[in-house]
Amino acid sequence: MTVPESRPGASGTETHLLDPSHLQLLIDALRADGYRVIAPTRRDGAIVHDEVSSVGELPAGWTDEQQPGAYRLRQRGDGALFGYAVGPSPWKRFLHPPLLRLWRARRVNGRVELVPEDAPPPKYAFLGIRACDLAAIAKLDDVLLDGPYVDVTYRAVRGQALFVAVHCATPGGTCFCDSMGTGPRVGDGADLILTEVVASGRHFFVAQGATPRGRSLLAALGCPGATADDIEAAEHAIADAPDRMGRDLKTDGLRESIYAQPEHPRWEQVARRCLTCGSCTLSCPTCFCTTVEDATSLGGSESERRRRWDTCFAVEFSHMYGGSVRLSARSRYRQWLTHKLSTWHDQFGTSGCVGCGRCITWCPVGIDITAEAAAIRQRVSAGLGQSLTE
Amino acid sequence: MSTVAEGAPATAADVMRPDLYRIQRVRRETHDTFTVELRPDRGGARIAYRPGQFNMIYVFGAGEIPISISGDAGAAARLVHTTRAVGTVTNVMSRLKAGDLVGVRGPFGTPWPTELARGHDVVVVAGGIGLAPLRPVLYWVLAHRADYGRVVLLYGARTPQDILFRRELEQWRARFDLDVHVTVDRGSQAWRGSVGVVTSLIPKAPFDPRDAVAMMCGPEVMMRYTALELQRRGVPVGQIYVSMERNMKCAVGFCGHCQFGQYFVCRDGPVFPYDRVEDLINRWEI
Amino acid sequence: MKGLEELLVDHAFFRDLEPPHLTLLAGCASQVRVDEGEFLFREGEVARAFYLVRHGSVAIQSITPHEGMVTIQTLGEGDILGWSWLLPPYRWHFSARAIQPTVVVGLDAACVRGKCEQDPGFGYDIMRRFSQVMASRLEAMHLQLMNVYEHRG
Numbered sequence: 158m159t160v161p162e163s164r165p166g167a168s169g170t171e172t173h174l175l176d177p178s179h180l181q182l183l184i185d186a187l188r189a190d191g192y193r194v195i196a197p198t199r200r201d202g203a204i205v206h207d208e209v210s211s212v213g214e215l216p217a218g219w220t221d222e223q224q225p226g227a228y229r230l231r232q233r234g235d236g237a238l239f240g241y242a243v244g245p246s247p248w249k250r251f252l253h254p255p256l257l258r259l260w261r262a263r264r265v266n267g268r269v270e271l272v273p274e275d276a277p278p279p280k281y282a283f284l285g286i287r288a289c290d291l292a293a294i295a296k297l298d299d300v301l302l303d304g305p306y307v308d309v310t311y312r313a314v315r316g317q318a319l320f321v322a323v324h325c326a327t328p329g330g331t332c333f334c335d336s337m338g339t340g341p342r343v344g345d346g347a348d349l350i351l352t353e354v355v356a357s358g359r360h361f362f363v364a365q366g367a368t369p370r371g372r373s374l375l376a377a378l379g380c381p382g383a384t385a386d387d388i389e390a391a392e393h394a395i396a397d398a399p400d401r402m403g404r405d406l407k408t409d410g411l412r413e414s415i416y417a418q419p420e421h422p423r424w425e426q427v428a429r430r431c432l433t434c435g436s437c438t439l440s441c442p443t444c445f446c447t448t449v450e451d452a453t454s455l456g457g458s459e460s461e462r463r464r465r466w467d468t469c470f471a472v473e474f475s476h477m478y479g480g481s482v483r484l485s486a487r488s489r490y491r492q493w494l495t496h497k498l499s500t501w502h503d504q505f506g507t508s509g510c511v512g513c514g515r516c517i518t519w520c521p522v523g524i525d526i527t528a529e530a531a532a533i534r535q536r537v538s539a540g541l542g543q544s545l546t547e
Numbered sequence: 548m549s550t551v552a553e554g555a556p557a558t559a560a561d562v563m564r565p566d567l568y569r570i571q572r573v574r575r576e577t578h579d580t581f582t583v584e585l586r587p588d589r590g591g592a593r594i595a596y597r598p599g600q601f602n603m604i605y606v607f608g609a610g611e612i613p614i615s616i617s618g619d620a621g622a623a624a625r626l627v628h629t630t631r632a633v634g635t636v637t638n639v640m641s642r643l644k645a646g647d648l649v650g651v652r653g654p655f656g657t658p659w660p661t662e663l664a665r666g667h668d669v670v671v672v673a674g675g676i677g678l679a680p681l682r683p684v685l686y687w688v689l690a691h692r693a694d695y696g697r698v699v700l701l702y703g704a705r706t707p708q709d710i711l712f713r714r715e716l717e718q719w720r721a722r723f724d725l726d727v728h729v730t731v732d733r734g735s736q737a738w739r740g741s742v743g744v745v746t747s748l749i750p751k752a753p754f755d756p757r758d759a760v761a762m763m764c765g766p767e768v769m770m771r772y773t774a775l776e777l778q779r780r781g782v783p784v785g786q787i788y789v790s791m792e793r794n795m796k797c798a799v800g801f802c803g804h805c806q807f808g809q810y811f812v813c814r815d816g817p818v819f820p821y822d823r824v825e826d827l828i829n830r831w832e833i
Numbered sequence: 834m835k836g837l838e839e840l841l842v843d844h845a846f847f848r849d850l851e852p853p854h855l856t857l858l859a860g861c862a863s864q865v866r867v868d869e870g871e872f873l874f875r876e877g878e879v880a881r882a883f884y885l886v887r888h889g890s891v892a893i894q895s896i897t898p899h900e901g902m903v904t905i906q907t908l909g910e911g912d913i914l915g916w917s918w919l920l921p922p923y924r925w926h927f928s929a930r931a932i933q934p935t936v937v938v939g940l941d942a943a944c945v946r947g948k949c950e951q952d953p954g955f956g957y958d959i960m961r962r963f964s965q966v967m968a969s970r971l972e973a974m975h976l977q978l979m980n981v982y983e984h985r986g
Contacts, residue, residue: 269648504811768981
């Protein structure tokens, strides 16, 4: 999915001017409509997503510093509500929960009854979602909605979800959405798009509705239209974001290079560092692997089937009688990277990576996917060893 | 917020919910292999199966595993599965009795190319438990015998005690329109048949290599060697089909476990034309 | 009754042998009938001949400590039996026993080796064919050794 040029004041869409108090009205309106508003908040030294009821819960004036294996928050000296990149947790935990009950079974007198799940799906409004994370949700749609089978849970929650997105003004030290064509500007997928401006003593948002739902929400807030100057200020705030990416990843020829070189020496090198802890898969917004497990009551009369997140870095992931197919750390790292940057194309027609940089930041040993990809993109000669006659 | 999210309302389209089936019979085949016969509990829809497909069988309290259909794909109301008792789920399943309930999801996966093979010779090469997913091919071909040319079954087992479906094999061997050759890796004192690897049966088997469709199933190593030997005999690589196996949790392409290169074995397989997987199957730890 | 040259060229192993080489080989050949249960040779003996199996079935066997005589492989019509005669110390490392009434064409080892020395072209042809036999046996042995049907864990 490429990001079309969505400018804050693109013609044909009404652009409104909001101040932070209007955001509170927006939150109130969403909650009155039955939405649970999920937004960035500051907790435990990081910016994480949680349910909010007030604008005051957003991390005003904070920004993040991200490097391989390093993350810290720092105060900006202004009141920006969205002046940071992305935190450790992707939004997928709401659409594709880490733990989900699939069904329950009750055994009574030799009969077994399957008890369906009849709780209504939660209604979420995501406030402050970035282009990379929206792109990630589109990729999860490819996996869970567009194939021969449909994940009904995902479809139900995703179908009701509402997205209030923000154009990124502060890319991070590990960001490379620009290389992946997924940001920093928001493309498709949002209902409402905001651009935050903190400049010359003013703090405001330029807002556009991108769907009928978004437009009616915006209209109900009763905000004034944005002036040409407002729109220009908004454009200025995000114009050079693509140049401030912390990382970049050259994608041409990458897919083929990775697939064609399963014995590239780099795999062995990175494996010596990799702890196979799976932090990358936990924080990645497109990783979708799950496993199923059973929980049975002590008496055996009731059992539950649950689905939970899994990681291809676990040895048991590829277990078959006789052992695991991917026993070495080398093969597991190779599987993850090959899937994310190469075979995802064969499966779903796009790259699996959105360039959010979380895997780089949250890797305990600081493995950098952009560095690994750059190394493997180099073709190595197929010759054997080193010639002794030269 | 609850720690276990409650799932969306279950609908007919919810592929993660099994249908209930009752065990008609559990039959021991060899010391570590058994067959279960299932019928839908309370009527149930008739589903069309194709040879090569598999179901996810759920044993209450133990778990769920993929097992290929090993019976007649034409008899949809009677599901037959053969498996080794190698882990928790299969061991519990082997001790179930007639009348016990299990859950069934399926059928899943790509079938053997019985349609494509019409008008051609059919060569079935099975190793060990690999005969189980191939048996439906033989049922199908024999039920439509006039549609096929020469039909050959080559089967290798570890020892004579490990030969599956022995009585059926002997009956088939007695037919005039089917060639059955069985070999074992290790003979016994009483064994008077062939001893040697199943690939050694290929050079002399009675079929036309250029006109044959070959279907093979067994341990991965055996399938690699068999494919080599078939190609040496002159069977084009595009006419060789293999059934792959990988860890499966969902069988619908969502859990990611069964990935084999770019393929999901549950959805793009388990049956593959060999030319598509030849590179992958020769790679280490893919 | 077929001549020895005809018998040789009939057999899959020597099917495309050049006529002069065929004649050389026939000079070392004789046809033998073996009863069921009879040993063609035993482990440890000097390898005096190799055999083309025309009809019947021969079991390659070896003595193992726990199981006694174990059959490693069975050979039938069209197969070739024995390559230990080609390389020193020219001793069999397994036994061969007919498990059905069997007819073989035996080729005298010393005779064939002598002709290989005299006629390098013939020698190369024989070496080439037997290399192929050894290669297939090795591959089959790899597959057998890997014990692929065994369940581990």
